[in-house]
Amino acid sequence: MKHRTFFWFILPTLSAMVLFIALPIVSVFIQSLFVQHEQVLVVSESCGPFGCVEETQVDTEATAKLREERPLGQFNGLATYFDRSHLASAEIAEVWRTSTGLPSFIDGIMDLKFYKALVFTLTYTFVVTPLVLIFGLAVAVGVNNLPKAFRGVAIFISLLPFLVATIVGSMILSWMVDGEGIIGATLQNIFNDPSLSIKASTPLMWIMLMVYGVWHTLPFAFITFYAGLQTVPQDTLEAARVDGANKWQTMISVVVPHLMPLVSFVTLMLLMDNFRVFEPLVSFQAEAHAQSLSTFIVSDLREAGNPLYASAGATSMLTILGVVILLTPVLIRTWRDFNAKVH
Amino acid sequence: MLLKKVALAGAVAGLMGSTAFAADCGPSGKSVRILGSDFPAIQAVAGAAEANCAANAGEFTINLRDNTRDMMNQALTPNPAEYTSVIVANSTLTQLMNDDLVRPLDEYVAKYGQHLKPSQLITIGGKVMAVAFMANSQHLYSRTDILEQAGVEGIPATVEEIVAAAEKIRAAGIMEHPIVMNMKVGWNVGEIFNLFFFANGGELFKPGSAEPNVNSPEGIAALGTIKSLLEYSHPDHLSHASNETQGLWEAGKAAMAVMWGSRGGAVLDDEGSSDEVTSNTVLSAAPTAGGGSTPAATLWWDGVTVAKNIPDEDAEATFAALVSGLTSDLMEEHNDKAIWLIDGFQAGPAAAGVSATAAAGAKPYPMIPFINLMHNALGSELVDFYKGDESAEDALADVEAAYRTAAKEAGFLQ
Numbered sequence: 001m002k003h004r005t006f007f008w009f010i011l012p013t014l015s016a017m018v019l020f021i022a023l024p025i026v027s028v029f030i031q032s033l034f035v036q037h038e039q040v041l042v043v044s045e046s047c048g049p050f051g052c053v054e055e056t057q058v059d060t061e062a063t064a065k066l067r068e069e070r071p072l073g074q075f076n077g078l079a080t081y082f083d084r085s086h087l088a089s090a091e092i093a094e095v096w097r098t099s100t101g102l103p104s105f106i107d108g109i110m111d112l113k114f115y116k117a118l119v120f121t122l123t124y125t126f127v128v129t130p131l132v133l134i135f136g137l138a139v140a141v142g143v144n145n146l147p148k149a150f151r152g153v154a155i156f157i158s159l160l161p162f163l164v165a166t167i168v169g170s171m172i173l174s175w176m177v178d179g180e181g182i183i184g185a186t187l188q189n190i191f192n193d194p195s196l197s198i199k200a201s202t203p204l205m206w207i208m209l210m211v212y213g214v215w216h217t218l219p220f221a222f223i224t225f226y227a228g229l230q231t232v233p234q235d236t237l238e239a240a241r242v243d244g245a246n247k248w249q250t251m252i253s254v255v256v257p258h259l260m261p262l263v264s265f266v267t268l269m270l271l272m273d274n275f276r277v278f279e280p281l282v283s284f285q286a287e288a289h290a291q292s293l294s295t296f297i298v299s300d301l302r303e304a305g306n307p308l309y310a311s312a313g314a315t316s317m318l319t320i321l322g323v324v325i326l327l328t329p330v331l332i333r334t335w336r337d338f339n340a341k342v343h
Numbered sequence: 344m345l346l347k348k349v350a351l352a353g354a355v356a357g358l359m360g361s362t363a364f365a366a367d368c369g370p371s372g373k374s375v376r377i378l379g380s381d382f383p384a385i386q387a388v389a390g391a392a393e394a395n396c397a398a399n400a401g402e403f404t405i406n407l408r409d410n411t412r413d414m415m416n417q418a419l420t421p422n423p424a425e426y427t428s429v430i431v432a433n434s435t436l437t438q439l440m441n442d443d444l445v446r447p448l449d450e451y452v453a454k455y456g457q458h459l460k461p462s463q464l465i466t467i468g469g470k471v472m473a474v475a476f477m478a479n480s481q482h483l484y485s486r487t488d489i490l491e492q493a494g495v496e497g498i499p500a501t502v503e504e505i506v507a508a509a510e511k512i513r514a515a516g517i518m519e520h521p522i523v524m525n526m527k528v529g530w531n532v533g534e535i536f537n538l539f540f541f542a543n544g545g546e547l548f549k550p551g552s553a554e555p556n557v558n559s560p561e562g563i564a565a566l567g568t569i570k571s572l573l574e575y576s577h578p579d580h581l582s583h584a585s586n587e588t589q590g591l592w593e594a595g596k597a598a599m600a601v602m603w604g605s606r607g608g609a610v611l612d613d614e615g616s617s618d619e620v621t622s623n624t625v626l627s628a629a630p631t632a633g634g635g636s637t638p639a640a641t642l643w644w645d646g647v648t649v650a651k652n653i654p655d656e657d658a659e660a661t662f663a664a665l666v667s668g669l670t671s672d673l674m675e676e677h678n679d680k681a682i683w684l685i686d687g688f689q690a691g692p693a694a695a696g697v698s699a700t701a702a703a704g705a706k707p708y709p710m711i712p713f714i715n716l717m718h719n720a721l722g723s724e725l726v727d728f729y730k731g732d733e734s735a736e737d738a739l740a741d742v743e744a745a746y747r748t749a750a751k752e753a754g755f756l757q
Contacts, residue, residue, distance in 0.1 A: 035751070035752045035753075035754065036752065036753050036754035037754050038754045038757060039712065039753070039754040039755050041553070041712070041755075042468070043551065044467060044468030044469070045466075045467075045468065045469075046465070046466065046467040046468070046710055047464070047465070047466040047467075048433075048462070048464075048465045048466070048475060048644060048707065049462045049463065049475050049478055049642075049644050049684050050478075050642045050644075050701065050707040051707075053707070055467075055709065055710055055711055056551075056553075056711050056712060057440065057467060057468060057712060058440065058441050058443075058712045060440070060442075060443035061443075063443070064443060073754075074754075076752075080752065083748050083751075083752075084744055084745065084747075084748040085745070085748050085749070091744075111727070111733070111737075111741060113723065113745075178579060178582075179577060179578055179579045180579075180591070180594075180596070194519040194520070194578075195519070195578045196578070197578035197579050199578075199579040199581070199582050200578040200579055200580075200581065202730070285527065285528075285581075285582035286582075287527075287528035287529060287723075287726075288528040288581040288582070288726050288729075288730065289730075299529070299719070299723070302410075302413040303529065303530065303719050303722075305412055305416070305434070305435070305438040305441075305715040306416060306438055306441050306442060306715065306753065307416075308749060308752050308753065310752050311749070311752055
């Protein structure tokens with residue numbers, strides 16, 4: 001395709017991407033550089049059904065004037081990125097200075113919510129992603145080897161976890177593992193320990209979330225690989241068989257290399273999705289044990305009542321940065337493969 | 344459920360019959376758009392306003408939903424605002440006033456509010472900003488049959504008595520976890536801290552400033568008090584909010600609970616529970632702690648506000664419609680749905696807990712502009728302590744640090 005033709009061909013997509021993806025990101029970034037004006041406070045008496053008290057209130061007129069002059073707020077530069085809720089540079093320096101050894105240093109770092117969430121998110125991403133790839137491929141090969149008559153049913157059943165909305169699926173499982181739910185209560189009975197509770201234990205909760213993550217995203221990997229399996233060249237398979245390769249060897253040396261581009265694609269998608277894990281944390285009511293950067297954004301925007309836009313913006317930008325860092329190796333690999341094929 | 348709806352429709356129709364002609368709905372042909380949380384008392388108030396004044400208004404819409412606090416500021420910010428009125432509570436009025444989104448109501452009160460009691464008027468800096476219609480607070484729920492069976496005399500009045508009673512119930516093998524309370528991570532964890540912090544004599548902020556004051560002996564005492572209760576509460580407590588605790592209570596799986604008064608009606612009614620539970624459930628004042636006399640509770644009110652960014656005549660019609668419903672007729676139809684602040688309220692058994700708690704001198708939930716930030720910091724940073732990963736001092740120091748970070752961003756601290 002000529003460059004000119006290509007340009008006109010891509011223009012509609014490109015402009016939509018600039019409008020709906022690039023510009024909002026820029027706006028979020030700008031927002032993250034500003035914090036609110038210093039609030040003008042006045043003390044006044046407030047009365048109600050329970051009597052009167054002296055209470056502080058915002059002097060709205062004075063504050064409105066400040067806002068009109070500079071609607072974005074006070075320029076704060078990158079300070080929000082380095083405050084205690086985010087990268088916490090000052091706190092880390094303090095922990096470094098006062099820690100007595102590696103365990104106490106790690107303890108100090110784990111007290112900072114950003115790093116605590118990062119540890120969970122990365123663990124989740126690096127456990128769930130490979131498991132989904134491996135099991136997805138296994139299920140795809142299994143279904144592909146079934147007699148034709150059963151394949152339709154098998155595909156449908158394998159896709160079910162994907163069809164159930166995340167929030168619904170995790171909610172159902174959450175009720176089942178609750179101390180009062182069927183799985184939770186059965187476990188308590190088996191171990192004869194009424195205090196045993198998945199929701200009360202951080203390691204069990206993490207395992208629960210990861211098992212759910214694998215269960216829920218497996219069908220995506222499965223269906224992609226299953227589609228790929230239909231395109232494995234029969235000649236090569238035949239040749240491998242003639243050369244005396246067993247099923248396992250054929251799998252490793254023929255099928256997997258053929259599926260490699262799909263593996264890269266699925267890995268990219270999984271890394272992105274898993275790094276932004278959110279719904280399961282909400283439905284499992286797992287906030288006590290596991291937080292992700294996404295839950296912080298929501299709590300900055302919603303829980304605070306008067307939203308903390310700078311904090312939410314900074315967390316969003318750091319999430320994007322995190323995703324970019326995670327994806328870089330896969331992207332470099334894909335780029336190399338692409339160049340290798342072209343030349 | 345169907346029966347309930349039919350009954351409600353009947354009640355609304357009844358109201359229409361009795362007050363429709365008496366109500367003064369203000370300027371006619373105006374737009375009234377109400378946003379509120381979805382629970383029976385607000386349904387009753389909004390329903391009464393609609394029954395009285397929908398005919399007089401050009402447009403009359405009611406939107407009752409969950410989590411209104413997450414979107415009310417955004418809804419009232421544009422001019423004209425999405426809604427002409429939001430039904431708020433202490434904390435959400437603060438949230439709206441921080442952004443200057445509600446208007447003073449004095450002139451409307453003079454014109455349409457003759458039947459309101461002075462104590463219903465929420466006055467801030469000399470201006471009426473909201474009209475309260477119901478009160479709420481946390482308090483103690485007890486199962487008298489289980490307490491009796493375990494050999495506990497009377498209803499516990501202090502945290503120490505509750506813990507002793509729980510130990511007896513456990514020792515008698517009746518229940519392993521007799522206590523439930525709303526300890527869900529986030530807002531509820533913060534609120535439970537407030538209760539016991541106030542009961543131990545704490546003040547959240549240094550007087551006259553936005554500087555935090557929770558890392559104090561009172562804060563440590565409050566955490567100690569809460570921990571002593573958690574010893575006997577359900578192992579999943581960090582995921583329990585009102586729906587879960589009410590469910591456990593109605594299923595007969597708890598003997599003592601710290602729950603909201605607004606749940607009293609639903610707990611005591613004949614739905615969702617057995618007669619054994621409802622007939623033995625007693626609502627009493629929130630407990631005191633550490634030898635103090637302040638009950639471990641915060642007093643709340645729910646009330647109506649009028650948006651600032653709307654035409655004056657819409658505002659007038661909205662106010663007239665809403666207060667037209669706050670009458671003794673409403674009481675007759677919906678007496679047990681809330682602890683009403685309206686003239687003519689007869690306190691029933693479902694209101695006993697809140698009345699006793701207020702009478703014992705519980706503190707109102709503070710209406711301070713930076714209270715939400717403190718509440719959030721408490722809700723997220725205390726969890727490590729409850730899980731046993733951190734000491735009380737460290738957790739409270741974390742709360743103050745997290746609060747300072749947020750308060751700086753919001754412009755309350757420099």
